[in-house]
Amino acid sequence: MLDYAVIGGGIGGVLASAVLSHMGKDVMLFEALDYLGGCAGTFKRGGFYYNAGAATFVGKEEHLPVGKLAKYLGVELPVKPIDPAMVVYIEDKVIKRWKDADKSLYDIETAFPGIKHGGFWRRVHQVSQSLWSIWQDTLPYPHYLSPIKSFFKHTKDFLSVFMCNFLDAKKVASVYLGRFNSDYELFLTHHTLITAQGFLEEVPFSVASLGLTYPNLTNYYVVGGMGKLLDAFAQRVKSIAFKTKVKSIKRKPWGFVVETNRGNYEAKRVILNTTIWNAGELIEELRDFSEKAKRRYSKIWGAFVVYMTVEGSLPEDFAHHHLMLFREPIPYTGSRSLFLSISEKDDPVLSKDGTRSITLSTHTKLELWEGLSNEVYAEKKERATEYALELVYKHLPELRNLKVLNLFAGTPKTFKTYTRRYRGSVGGVPVIKQNFPFRYPSPLTPVPGVYLVGDTVFPGQGWPGVSMGVVNLLKFIEKDFKLC
Numbered sequence: 001m002l003d004y005a006v007i008g009g010g011i012g013g014v015l016a017s018a019v020l021s022h023m024g025k026d027v028m029l030f031e032a033l034d035y036l037g038g039c040a041g042t043f044k045r046g047g048f049y050y051n052a053g054a055a056t057f058v059g060k061e062e063h064l065p066v067g068k069l070a071k072y073l074g075v076e077l078p079v080k081p082i083d084p085a086m087v088v089y090i091e092d093k094v095i096k097r098w099k100d101a102d103k104s105l106y107d108i109e110t111a112f113p114g115i116k117h118g119g120f121w122r123r124v125h126q127v128s129q130s131l132w133s134i135w136q137d138t139l140p141y142p143h144y145l146s147p148i149k150s151f152f153k154h155t156k157d158f159l160s161v162f163m164c165n166f167l168d169a170k171k172v173a174s175v176y177l178g179r180f181n182s183d184y185e186l187f188l189t190h191h192t193l194i195t196a197q198g199f200l201e202e203v204p205f206s207v208a209s210l211g212l213t214y215p216n217l218t219n220y221y222v223v224g225g226m227g228k229l230l231d232a233f234a235q236r237v238k239s240i241a242f243k244t245k246v247k248s249i250k251r252k253p254w255g256f257v258v259e260t261n262r263g264n265y266e267a268k269r270v271i272l273n274t275t276i277w278n279a280g281e282l283i284e285e286l287r288d289f290s291e292k293a294k295r296r297y298s299k300i301w302g303a304f305v306v307y308m309t310v311e312g313s314l315p316e317d318f319a320h321h322h323l324m325l326f327r328e329p330i331p332y333t334g335s336r337s338l339f340l341s342i343s344e345k346d347d348p349v350l351s352k353d354g355t356r357s358i359t360l361s362t363h364t365k366l367e368l369w370e371g372l373s374n375e376v377y378a379e380k381k382e383r384a385t386e387y388a389l390e391l392v393y394k395h396l397p398e399l400r401n402l403k404v405l406n407l408f409a410g411t412p413k414t415f416k417t418y419t420r421r422y423r424g425s426v427g428g429v430p431v432i433k434q435n436f437p438f439r440y441p442s443p444l445t446p447v448p449g450v451y452l453v454g455d456t457v458f459p460g461q462g463w464p465g466v467s468m469g470v471v472n473l474l475k476f477i478e479k480d481f482k483l484c
């Protein structure tokens, strides 16, 4: 009889399993694939390795969620700091997002002259710093005691950010910046889109502040691919069953029976690292819960991703991450941005034998890839890839001359196949005003003993979001759990 069966080895499942194992619980982590990470994993194809999606890593400082968990578990992460965090391109403008806030602001002022930027960016930094100092004491969420505790412990920071949860980020930006031009809006709105999955006018100012300032945290390159972060945390997990797909979970008076393709297991409690929309496929009693979540959180995103292995030389200072923004939407995907991440020259896994691994991603609507015949789907994928690459070469001509050794694309259909996520959606539940702060999903489900982790529960996506969600869950379910 396991204490916990954890279903899914994404960031949420691995971190939750590692902490519970560390606390002495009998834990088994079930992962359908033969590697960990899901959307944040690293996979092999055609002899080369690729980051599935996630390539940016932040939150490792000791006061931030991943850093706290790594310290608690005594895990060393295979990372090195990078600066700038990314380079942003809009037509002929090039803006480097340096860690140093003043240096970064100088680049922004140069790209968008004639605007008084200082007040806005000062406020954005103040709000994000306050949020990062109070995050731990605002958990568990949702709980009536958390805001009270946070207020008394961090009165100044609490007051500084409280109202920002209810203010429209675009309106606040307009108050500080006046009538800012459309390229500047494109720049700001894509910071919130890639971090909170919502445009500037959709997200609360508090959430926008975190998205706008993530480049000013220490950003890291993960040596060997993002999957190595999961492998590092997984060393603390008591037991992992790879290639083990959980087919269903049956409730019993004493706990649960977890039915897999490799046999059945008994557990007192279950943690689902599936999306909130998939939960009902595994547990009959959660069917209505998941259906309701599909209606309630219907604004969701998919990703179109191009994976590429290239060979040839690049300038020594070629940045790791490039965000390209466009005034017109990209045909086939409907988005206005491309995010390119490239492996370091001497990465032992991703850049073997002088090659480099590229992951190029963009948001896309799920319905654009649904209901297509195989031929139409394949052609659309090919055209979208060609179009995206031409856009990339305009901003990064150095890449055009490299020899392409492997090239293929992933769509929501691909994410559905590999990660099993509902409709192949990624990025979780957007942290937008219609959901946040009061309507955001919590880790608790209507079935006692069954819980959720991952990017579809509070506070959302990415390494910082999902790891904070793990801390949130553990604060609910394990009284002895204490992070320093």
Ligand SMILES: Cc1cc2nc3c(=O)[nH]c(=O)nc-3n(C[C@H](O)[C@H](O)[C@H](O)COP(=O)(O)OP(=O)(O)OC[C@H]3O[C@@H](n4cnc5c(N)ncnc54)[C@H](O)[C@@H]3O)c2cc1C
Pocket: 007, 008, 009, 010, 011, 012, 013, 030, 031, 032, 033, 036, 037, 038, 039, 040, 052, 053, 054, 055, 056, 057, 058, 244, 245, 246, 247, 273, 274, 275, 303, 305, 361, 362, 418, 419, 420, 421, 426, 427, 428, 453, 454, 455, 456, 460, 461, 462, 463, 464, 466
């Ligand atoms: C294109 C793209 C780019 C991104 N870029 C970044 C970035 O740069 N930085 C960042 O921090 N975040 C980024 N993100 C977001 C981040 O990757 C995700 O928010 C995060 O990885 C989600 O983690 P999760 O815990 O929800 O698990 P998931 O990634 O959803 O993983 C779930 C796991 O569960 C397994 N599973 C599902 N069902 C079953 C079952 N029935 N039985 C057994 N196993 C099962 C799956 O195989 C999978 O491994 C990006 C996402 C995408 C798609």
